[in-house]
Amino acid sequence: MTTTPRVPAEGRPAPLTGGAGSDGVLGAIREAILTGEFGPGQRLVEADLSARFGASRGSVRAALFELANEGVVERVQNRGARVRAVTLEEAIEISEVRMVVEGLCAAKAAERITDEQATELRALGSAMRAAVSAGDVMRYSELNQRLHGRIRQISGQSTAAGVLERLRAQNVRHQFRLSLIPGRPHVSLAEHLAIIDEICARAPEAAERAARRHLLSVIDALASAVH
Amino acid sequence: MTTTPRVPAEGRPAPLTGGAGSDGVLGAIREAILTGEFGPGQRLVEADLSARFGASRGSVRAALFELANEGVVERVQNRGARVRAVTLEEAIEISEVRMVVEGLCAAKAAERITDEQATELRALGSAMRAAVSAGDVMRYSELNQRLHGRIRQISGQSTAAGVLERLRAQNVRHQFRLSLIPGRPHVSLAEHLAIIDEICARAPEAAERAARRHLLSVIDALASAVH
DNA sequence: TGAGGCTAGATTGTCAACATTATTGCCGTA
DNA sequence: TACGGCAATAATGTTGACAATCTAGCCTCA
Numbered sequence: 001m002t003t004t005p006r007v008p009a010e011g012r013p014a015p016l017t018g019g020a021g022s023d024g025v026l027g028a029i030r031e032a033i034l035t036g037e038f039g040p041g042q043r044l045v046e047a048d049l050s051a052r053f054g055a056s057r058g059s060v061r062a063a064l065f066e067l068a069n070e071g072v073v074e075r076v077q078n079r080g081a082r083v084r085a086v087t088l089e090e091a092i093e094i095s096e097v098r099m100v101v102e103g104l105c106a107a108k109a110a111e112r113i114t115d116e117q118a119t120e121l122r123a124l125g126s127a128m129r130a131a132v133s134a135g136d137v138m139r140y141s142e143l144n145q146r147l148h149g150r151i152r153q154i155s156g157q158s159t160a161a162g163v164l165e166r167l168r169a170q171n172v173r174h175q176f177r178l179s180l181i182p183g184r185p186h187v188s189l190a191e192h193l194a195i196i197d198e199i200c201a202r203a204p205e206a207a208e209r210a211a212r213r214h215l216l217s218v219i220d221a222l223a224s225a226v227h
Numbered sequence: 228m229t230t231t232p233r234v235p236a237e238g239r240p241a242p243l244t245g246g247a248g249s250d251g252v253l254g255a256i257r258e259a260i261l262t263g264e265f266g267p268g269q270r271l272v273e274a275d276l277s278a279r280f281g282a283s284r285g286s287v288r289a290a291l292f293e294l295a296n297e298g299v300v301e302r303v304q305n306r307g308a309r310v311r312a313v314t315l316e317e318a319i320e321i322s323e324v325r326m327v328v329e330g331l332c333a334a335k336a337a338e339r340i341t342d343e344q345a346t347e348l349r350a351l352g353s354a355m356r357a358a359v360s361a362g363d364v365m366r367y368s369e370l371n372q373r374l375h376g377r378i379r380q381i382s383g384q385s386t387a388a389g390v391l392e393r394l395r396a397q398n399v400r401h402q403f404r405l406s407l408i409p410g411r412p413h414v415s416l417a418e419h420l421a422i423i424d425e426i427c428a429r430a431p432e433a434a435e436r437a438a439r440r441h442l443l444s445v446i447d448a449l450a451s452a453v454h
Numbered sequence: 455t456g457a458g459g460c461t462a463g464a465t466t467g468t469c470a471a472c473a474t475t476a477t478t479g480c481c482g483t484a
Numbered sequence: 485t486a487c488g489g490c491a492a493t494a495a496t497g498t499t500g501a502c503a504a505t506c507t508a509g510c511c512t513c514a
Contacts, residue, residue, distance in 0.1 A: 045465070056499055061466090062292070069296045078466055078505050093386040096335075100327035108323075159320040163390055272495070283469055288496090305475050305496055 025055040026063040033072055033083055034172055040085035044073065071170040084170070091174040092222050094167050099215035101160050101167075102148065106195055106211035107204035108155035117154050118200040124150065125196045132189045140189075141179050147192060151199065178221055191217055252282040253290040260299055260310055261399055267312035271300065298397045311397070318401040319449050321394050326442035328387050328394075329375065333422055333438035334431040335382035344381050345427040351377065352423045359416045367416075368406050374419060378426065405448055418444055 029049065032038045044064060050057045064081045067073040074084045086094075113121070124147050131140040145168075152161040168175075178184055191214035198207035256276065259265045271291060277284045291308045294300040301311040313321075340348070351374050358367040372395075379388040395402075405411055418441035425434035 047465075057466095058498060058500090065289070065292060066296070069293070079507090080466065090386065093384055096331060096384065097328060097387050097390060100331045101324060104323060104327045157320055157323065159317065159394070160324050163324060167386070274495075284496095285467090285469060289467095306477095307496065 025049070025053050025059050026066055028053050029060075029063055030067060030070075030072065030169075033067075034169075036173070038083050040083050040173075042083040044081045044083065046080070070166060086170055086174065088174070088222060088225065091171055092219055094171050095215055095219045095222060098164060098167055098171075099212050099219070101163055102151075102215060103208040103211045105152050105155040105157055105160050105164070106199060106207040108157050108160075109151050110199045110202050110204040110207040112156055113154055113199055113202065117150075121147075121150065121154075121196050121200060125193050128189055128192060132185045137179055137185065140185055141176065144179075144188070144192070147196075151195070154199075174222065177225075178218065181221065184221060187217060188214070252276070252280050252286050253293055255280050256287075256290055257294060257297075257299065257396075260294075261396075263400070265310050267310050267400070269310045271308040271310065273307070297393060313397055313401065315401070315449060315452060318398055319446055321398050322442055322446045322449060325391060325394055325398075326439050326446070328390055329378075329442060330435040330438045332379050332382040332384055332387050332391070333426060333434040335384050335387075336378050337426045337429050337431040337434040339383055340381055340426055340429065348374075348377065348381075348423050348427060352420050355416055355419060359412045364406055364412065367412055368403065371406075371415070371419070374423075378422070381426075401449065404452075405445065408448065411448060414444060415441070 029038075029044070038044065046057050046060050046064065049055075049060045049064075053060070064073060064075065068075045068081065072084060073081045075081045124143060128140060128143045128147070131143055148164075152164060155161075179188070191210070195207060195210040195214060198210045201207075256265075256271070265271065273284050273287050273291065276282075276287045276291075280287070291300060291302065295302045295308065299311060300308050302308045351370060355367060355370045355374065358370055375391075379391060382388075406415070418437070422434060422437040422441060425437045428434075
């Protein structure tokens with residue numbers, strides 16, 4: 001509390017989305033957190049946010065509640081909200097859960113994929129390969145996210161998709177850090193291509209194994225970041 | 228909308244918890260849904276609930292939002308909330324996710340379990356066996372829930388625990404129905420004992436397989452309920 | 455000088471009134 | 485009689501003000 005500054009009241013007087021609706025505020029705050037503008041541990045005072053985004057305190061309040069159960073924000077009774085600081089241990093836990101759930105999605109996707117979708121997935125794989133060759137980390141990261149999203153979609157497992165979406169939101173920071181490790185994209189790419197291959201081959205069990213192998217590699221990378 | 232009655236305004240004039248705080252209302256509404264007092268599809272009108280539980284509309288509103296992202300209640304913009312009716316297909320989806328996540332917990336538990344905890348788990352197993360022999364479905368159902376909870380706890384995987392807790396809340400109705408199927412408890416018991424054995428034997432992979440086998444059996448039972 | 459209590463400020467929690475939106479039943483018209 | 489618009493009603497969404505709660509700094513007293 002003593003070291004965490006409050007959100008600055010000035011800087012951008014007009015709201016980002018133009019409107020003052022709670023939906024706009026939700027997106028605005030979430031983006032501010034995800035882009036790192038509001039760092040981990042940052043206090044989120046309702047009145048300040050209200051002034052900054054030009055929305056009523058009620059809207060801000062509702063948004064904070066929503067973010068709280070997305071796991072992006074922590075709330076304590078009568079003590080307000082702050083940006084949740086996800087520890088490395090938690091990041092590993094999250095990745096472990098992702099490992100098994102993404103494995104399920106991969107298996108389901110392998111069972112249901114159409115030829116058309118397979119073509120699309122392979123195209124995504126090629127694009128990722130190109131991005132790694134070009135050393136374009138941002139683009140690779142974006143394609144990576146798109147691939148995982150597409151697999152979830154193809155799997156038709158909306159429950160699993162919901163769980164994963166929620167977990168992803170909590171983990172973006174660590175996720176992003178990983179991709180900055182030298183040599184990491186190269187390893188990651190191979191694993192992704194393996195997942196794509198197995199799904200397109202309509203081999204559920206192999207696809208699940210490939211997905212789990214990939215996440216296991218992510219976990220290892222995270223764990224080795226513990227000094 | 229035409230066939231779903233509103234929640235009756237009378238019946239229990241005084242609030243259940245004594246207070247009018249949002250926390251009490253949340254618990255009260257949740258319990259009313261879980262006990263089946265508010266059936267699936269039941270409309271939840273804020274003003275009515277407010278009158279019934281003696282809380283302000285704001286508190287009820289907050290509670291409904293919370294329940295909505297627990298997945299127990301459905302909300303549509305400007306059209307209010309209603310008790311979510313989980314279809315059989317969704318119940319199967321939920322069980323599939325549970326399958327892999329409980330598998331993870333079982334594996335983790337097998338890695339971390341202490342001798343003391345092993346003793347406790349085996350005792351739970353004996354109690355379940357006794358309950359099945361006695362034909363006490365309610366007690367078996369309760370022990371069942373406690374076993375799964377204890378395994379989650381031993382696993383130390385709080386992220387997975389959170390995911391499972393959330394999924395369980397959506398599925399209690401189907402879960403309960405299953406245990407009423409003749410012969411089902413007997414099958415279920417054997418699977419549970421197998422999970423306990425493998426965890427106590429500190430065999431992570433075998434424990435995961437046992438947990439998945441159990442949930443797969445649940446899924447089959449659910450699927451066969453589709454006429 | 456240190457501990458305990460106390461007051462002032464800041465922040466969240468709650469509430470009731472108002473605005474907005476969707477539904478329903480009715481009426482006029484072809 | 486069937487259809488399309490329209491007004492009345494019911495419910496939710498929003499806002500601003502008030503009450504309860506927590507934190508921090510100060511002051512007293514042993």
